[in-house]
Amino acid sequence: MNGIIKIDEFLRSYPRMNAAPIYDGSMCLEGIIDFSADSEECGLISDSFQLRMVVPETFPNDLPIVYELGGRIPRDRSYHINQYDNSLCLGSRLRLLLTISKRPTLMGFTQNCLIPYLYAVSRKLSLGGCFAFGELPHGMKGEVEDYRLLFCLQTTDQVWKTIDCLGMKKRRANKHPCPCGCGRTLGRCRFNRRIRKFRSLTGRTWFQNVARELKREPPTQASLVTTAQKVMACI
Incomplete structure (x- = not known):
């Protein structure tokens, strides 16, 4: 596993998450992520989600796959859940790679890619309506x-x-x-x-x-634009 992952930094910030290696060299992180985040458009939101994060050995060149385990997020397209494996769709892959290139650690991915998604989901669960920060078409x-x-x-x-x-x-x-x-x-x-x-x-x-x-449409997936700069994680 690439040392740039900085697992100790992540676990200090999210103490209710636990780490374990899995068979292919990837790292599995599972537990509860607590966050408090603010944006000028939507205000302060504090929430918790039970998640599993599979971090590939090739991170940050390849992105973690994240699953919600608590059943709070409806398994449908309006919440940007990939239909083929129920993983979270945090945004277009190239934009996510560009986003974490500025801070290519697991904390960088969590704060700049994952937390904006969770913020938008929490707001939608409470208030309904569209995702904060905009959305892209599916697939x-x-x-x-x-x-x-x-x-x-x-x-x-x-x-x-x-x-x-x-x-x-x-x-x-x-x-x-x-x-x-x-x-x-x-x-x-x-x-x-x-x-x-x-x-x-x-x-x-x-x-x-x-x-x-x-050249061929892949299994149905959701795409989401998360403007990470508009959300500041308060940890």
Whole structure:
């Protein structure tokens, strides 16, 4: 397990969570997360959820999978629960990777990705209505829409071509027509600088897998935009 996980820091902050390794080198964290978080839009919320977090050995290049165990969160799309395994959908995968890159530890993931989701769920359970901080369409459609925003592109086709390029070695990708449609190669376009930061988030294989998923709709999943900057965890 990568030392960047900083498990001791996490367990000090969430003492009702317990850790145990599982067979494939991943770490399983299970118990209750207590949080108190504030936002300018929705105010202060304090709540607790019983969770299981499976942290892969490859974290932070691959994201933890989180399950709610207490039965408080309805198992339906309106609460952004992945239908194929009942895990929580915290947002589009690339945005989550970008978010934790600023603090690539388990605490960074928890405070900047998980707590905003729990905050939005708690508010929805109490008041109803839409998720705080906005939502994306379900399925790959939502993922692609968020990637379009992240890349500052206009069309889905441009997103597909960008993901393809990110799955290639840089030298090869730079010889391809730029996905932005300028007519130049990627290596000669300013768009190359725009997507450079995404190469550092994870490996080429990750983008190759996403490219394959774009060509076929995966099992139904929910996508959620959580604007982590709008929520401050008070721990």
